[in-house]
Every structure is written in structure tokens, then in C-alpha cells.
Amino acid sequence: MPALPEPLHDPLSAPPGGALPDPLAPVLPLEREQGRAAAARVLGQELRGWREARGLTLKDVAPVIRGSVSKISRLERGESPPKARDVLDLARHYGLDGEEMRTVERLLEHAQDCEWYEQYSDVTPTFLKRLIQLEGEAQEICVYENLVVPGILQTPAYARHMVRAVMPSASDDEMDRVVQLRTQRQLRLMEGEVPRLTVLLDQGVLQRRCGNAEVMREQLRHLLRAGDIAKVNIRVLEMSWGYSAAPPYPITHLKFADGGPGELAYVEHINGANYVTRPRALDDHRNALSNLRKAAASRERSRELVEEALRQYLED
DSSP states (O other), rough: OOOOTTTOOOOOOOOSOOOOOTTTTOSSSSHHHHHHHHOOOOOOOOHHHHHTTTTTHHHHHHHGTTTHHHHHHHHHHHHOOOOHHHHHHHHHHHHHHHHHHHHEEEEEEEHHOOOGGGGGGGGGGGHHHHHHHHHHHEEEEEEEEEESOGGGGHHHHHHHHHHHOOOOOOOOHHHHHHHHOOOHHHHHHSSSSEEEEEEEEEHHHHHHHHSHHHHHHHHHHHHHHHHSSTEEEEEETTTSSSSGGOSSSSSSEEETTTSSOOOOOEETTTTTEEESSSSSHHHHHHHHHHHHHHHHHOOOHHHHHHHHHHHHHHHH
């Protein structure tokens, strides 16, 4: 197998003009993004004004939107796209009149002119937003994971433990939002006939505990259910397979329909991610995944391995 490039140094391919594309470029045009942000800020200012006019504190109204003081504070500062349910619940709580409600609805419409995942922009790095957008356009996705269950197949409980491990200082509200994002991302990927999804898992992923035994039982059952979906192909690399050829990091490979974006690989690391598009580097990643797919157990045997791991946790 060709030597794998180091993910921390693999550059993006340069276009004919020679300049490298910015991997952290906004997913949507800046002008549209500025308009949404402005509407969210104005809406937040209006909500704060109505709250203060009624002599209410942030703590008083946080329960109205089923959230924390930090959540209502972010909403009033316009730091993330507002949810219609939260805004309308506050408007009703404040007893707004007809004209004020129309103002709320107009601002809400402008502030929500965005992709679904942008409501989680406060907890989503730009490099991940780009991946989520591309996932929605892909025809085929192949994911290799050597340490944990991929985010697109995690249960909420498993995801919560993972997020807590990598974001120890995150608030409960931030934790909830990251988990909600993963759940929504998974649901959307499972809809329809595409993208077709192949997941290559090191067997250690099934045995490496994340949370308690109940969390693992739920997660493994979820993998079994996902594997029953026709377009999802979960394959396990058994412990007996030689590890010398396995990449030391996760890889996501995306293929698109004709006329769509070019084929690419996504390699995430501790400080960000690389989008591999340079032909030679892309060949190396594609070949690595091809070798992993050949070495992986069959779909049927992989299911047996997941069931074996589940039985071990049932005994705990």
C-alpha cells in the first residue's frame, strides 16, 4: 500500500491560478450570512427590550425556552440563529401585541434564512460545517474509524460521553447542542437512498468502553439497527488482521454525482481538519480505504462481531 500522507501537513490542491483555497471559508456567501446575523442581533435586542420593560431577569425567562441563562443570553445577543419555538414562546410570555408579533415574525424569517446546521454555529467549527454541507451533496460516503464510533452513528448517550471527553469545560447547554447536532446530522444522512454509507470499524471500537455498560449496549444495538438499512454497510476489521497497514487516523471519503463537487477525503485532527483534494494524496487515501475494505470482515460476519461485543456488555 502506498505510504499515507501525514494529515497535519497534507495541503489542499491549488487551482490553476496557484492560490490555495481557504479550508475555513464560509459555507455560504458572506453577504447572506451578514444579513442573517444582523437580523438575529436586532431580534435579540427587541427581545431583551421587551423582557426588561416587564422587569424580568434572564433567570426569570430561561425556563420559558427550556434552557439556561446562557442560552437566553446568547439569543438576546444574536450569537446563533434563533429557533422559532423559543422566540415565539418568549413573545407569548411577554404578551406582545399584533404589530410586535409581526415584527418578531419578520425578523425571525430573515434570521433563519440559513442551512439547518447553522442554528448550531456557536458549537460547530467552520471546517465541520463544510463537511456537513458536503455530506448532504454526496452520493457515497466511506468512513474509517480506529478509536470510536463515528459521529454519524453515535447514540446521544455515547455522543455525550465523547463530547465531555474532548470538551471538558463545555456547559450543559453547549453539550446538549453538540449532541443535538450529531443527532440531526445522522437523521438527515439516513433519509432517502443516498448517500450510500460504508463504515469501516476497527474491532477495538466495539470493545472500547465509552460511558457505562448501558451506554455501550445502547450504542451496539444502534449499530445493529443501522446495519439493517440497505444503504448502510458496516464492516469490522478483526483483531487478527495485521495493523501495520492500517492508517493511524480516521478518514472520511466522499464521492459526488457528475456535475457536483470533486471527490475528496476529510482527515480531522486535534486543531482542525484537512480536505484532501490533491490527486496523489487523494489516491493514497482512496487506496488505503480500498485495502481496509478488502481486509474487513463480511457484512454478515461484522454483524456477528457486533453481537458478540453486545453479549459481553450484557454480562456486565
